[in-house]
Amino acid sequence: MPDAFRPVVAAARARLPEVYGARLHSAYLYGSIPRGTARVGRSDLDLLVALRAEPTDADRRTARALGTALDAEFTQIDGVGTLLYGRDRLLSDLERYDLGWFVACLCTPLLGDDLAARLPRYRPDDPPLARETNGDLDRCLPRWRERIAAAEDTEAARRPLVRFMSRHLVRTGFTLVMARWRGWTSDLHEMADAFGAHYPARAAQLRTAARYGYDPVGDLAVLRSYVDDLGPWLAGEYARVHGVKAPRPTP
Template identity: 80%
Template sequence: MTGSTAQRPGLDARGFLTREGCLARVPHAFRPVVAATRDRLAGVFGRRLHSAYLYGSIPRGTARVGRSDLDLLLALREEPTEADRDDARALGTALDAEFEQIDGHGILLFSRARLLSDPERYDLGWFVACLCTPLLGEDLAACLPRYRPDSMLARETNGDLALLLPRWRRRIAEAGDTEEALRPLVRFMSRHLVRTGFTLVMPRWNGWTSDLSEMAEAFAGYYPGRGEQMRAAAVLGREPVGDAVVLASYVGDLGPWLAGEYARVHGLKAPRPDGL
């Protein structure tokens, strides 16, 4: 399959990736959650906080009441401490308990310096500039370049799957065998594999989407032999079930194949100074 000459979603007229979310797209039901989050972040972190961002389905406008989680990225003025992480967890837990609109939370903490560092230019930097919506503070996107859906971006965002698979196997072994324990792993790994599959073909597809079904279809257009696996993973990324067989297939078949093909096509992600 060859890429279409028509302009793909997620690109401007010059072929640069556009920011996918904005506060105006936040569904009405989630606006009280966002307002409370903004107010409480300032109170919890004060001057430690440089800027805060929403990402995921809420700023994209696709969040589902009672099903979607609250995703935040916090840029701190200094490297995050354990106390900072504890504060973030406590804040997320409190918001999750108070607002029935959300089901879970995820809060990423990084220093401003790391987000703007050269090693993170095409990973965390791109994430802030293109997938995060400013909520508080000065927007770091002003300090970052424009991005195209090219092989460098593919390599630096998801070219580390081979390193992740051993960690995934340990997490599966330590999780136990209950449906409740395995469901979050199925959700997380399904989403990660679909996104990795999409960025594998992203330079040829020449565009961006965060919709799991669209990602899987884009991948299947170039790898039809693996298309059904990726479509199934997209479904499980939205509606997970705690199935040990699914997880075994991820770390024993789809994941290793995808890691090898990714390395062949784009190469390996550059090592980070801290090994992350």
């Protein structure tokens, strides 16, 4: 972990038990900070928080408030993204090849008992793994269009959307070919390169998305290209190759 981000991580580690108390089971880092590739002033802090019960609206507001406070206090980061789930859901059969895999293989324990010890060993060529990790892009696209339409007409308001959607598309492209790549990674550039080896006609688009996943622009044309071109094509190809992800309960 780059030294510049150690105070940010230490603050998150100290404050999560303060705001969630006994409801907190464990917390994890993922993304560029634990990977060691974060850039000062440009990278965000990515957290996954497991609660002992399903999160409530109040829990989600707490996560947003904590993220806002950390972002305001530490200039090293550009935003905080927090995934919030109940422990039982993360360990459930339904999430075994999605959130369970994510915790076990792509997250770094921050505090609490690591749930990875209770999850299976995964193989990149397991067919359910590709289907259940990113086989729901087609269901995401209408929500993305709504978020784009609702966003303020400013570069600052669109940048987080570009970052989020870029990362989602690159991860979807990677898991489309993960079995053939025979491994996994959380580096967006590696993901895009692995995808491009099998889909050269779309390689440049995914490599650009990988760049925007780390260094986003607030360009409306980029967002429209995601929901009108790259996203629909990727959703269709994913369904053709791997099938469609099982529906999840509405939060």
